[in-house]
Amino acid sequence: MNQSLITPAAPHTVIRPGQLRKFLTRMAANKLASAGGLIVLFYIIVALFAPWIAPYDPYNIHLPDKLLLPSWDHWMGTDDKGRDLLSRIIYGTRLSLLIGVAAVSIGAIFGVFLGLVAGYYGGWLDAIIMRIMDILLAFPGILLALAIVSALGASLINVMIAVGVFSIPMFARIVRGSTLTVRKLEYIDSIRTLGGSDLRIILVHILPNIMSPIIVQITLRLATAILSAAGLSFLGLGAQPPSAEWGALLSSGRDYMFSAPYLALFPGLAISTLVIGFNLFGDGLRDALDPKLK
Template sequence: MSENTVNEPVTAKRVNPRLENYKMIWKRLKKNKAALIGGYLIIFFILVAVFGPYLLSQFGQYGPYQQNLLNKLQGPSAEHWFGTDNFGRDIFTRIIHGMELTLWIGFLSVLIGMIIGVPLGIISGYYGGRIDNIIMRVMDVLLAFPGILLALAIVSVLGGSLQNVIIAVGIFSIPAFARIVRGSTLSVRKLEYIDAVRALGASDFRIIFKHILPNVMSPIIVQATLRIATAVLTASGLSFLGLGAQPPMPEWGAMLSAGRTYMYEAWHVAFFPGAMIVLVVLAFNIFGDGIRDALDPKMKQ
């Protein structure tokens, strides 16, 4: 027996190029186990920063500023997981509250650098000529100073505070974004479709925000991820020197500075804040490297 088959028209499935690109990036990223570990750690740190202080206020026994001089410099125990500092404050509670400060400094300072540096880089690369020379010479002046020294000079002028640290780290992040975006803009500007769009009468504003900016987002994302680690390390260094967050704020750099006096008799006072700084910086660095390889596989080669 033969069966009659009806040939139905086959409709091509519409493919979203942007969605497929995201899937390909995620597929490459999953192959990098170290980057995944870094990404999971970052998510964990963000969750701790958002929900940790609230949970401690509801279920914890100690506050970040609560002192008990009778229990000062106590080692890790079931009552005090990370021990107590020289004022008898619970180090674990202070580290959880310090997570919010640390990530806030990192994200906000990098955001400041992006908001200023990315437009400067695009304008410099797109228009070129005298505008390019002026912007890049200013960036060269800022890059002539090591990042920590530039931030130290800015904080010394503005005064030691958490807000001034964020401003200082944001300022020294501007040249990094400006230079990398300028280089990417120079490459995109030479593409033929940019000339075609310009020939059709598109304005510079439309070309920059609709055609150039989306094509330079990959290096911006990579630079932002890696820059957060640098911002956290720099802010902790300034606080360690007494120019950042002021006591009794539970900032890790300030806690590390206070704990160095007691390293021989109470190692835990300096160890746990220092270990948290290392973990956060390491997580952002390895995740940033993984993002770079996933967005541009040729970089790995």
């Protein structure tokens, strides 16, 4: 008999149209989540179409126009080198989203791998992996990132690596807990009895069933990654001049807090708005995907 015909099907590995419809209905009913999703979508559109949206070249220095107040010609004013602040914030959206996505990708890839291995195999391997994660969690995230960037040097790539590294423990712990729950289900034992390899069980039957908490964590960590990267750039350890990254813009604007406060105000608003958007959207995802609500 063909083994595939008697292999038990993993529950919920395929999203059915009815389930997707319920999920979208829950998301639409959550006004805060919808608002957060619209904010995130707005910034994604801005990042994708920055060259067509930005009214000026963000790196074009024009000293006669330095420190102009917001006006019809320069909606957010100009900086100390005469560069249009709105254009720099628009282009900075690309950098901030890139840093967030890259950092969270690093954390998710390594964290999910370690969590799956620890949760599935258990024993001494689980103990070693989790103790390493506990050591990383013992350090406040921003301090760990500061230490890594200080060791590697100030640059955007090193900021991505640093923020990604302190995101690994969160993914590992969440995935390990979910894996421990799924691996005890009867269909996993049945697949193993029928000769299913560990790799196939992990990738085909466990990972798809624990994607909900991973997706929620990715969304929430994007907000943390963008905020942490902006903080490192503000301290001079991330994006370097003349980069238009939001944290760097905020750092340069602090020197003009009294004479030109808009130089710090508008980048700060951009950072806080995008972070709030991701948090609202992530909270909505968590509520919509919560098994207790199904």
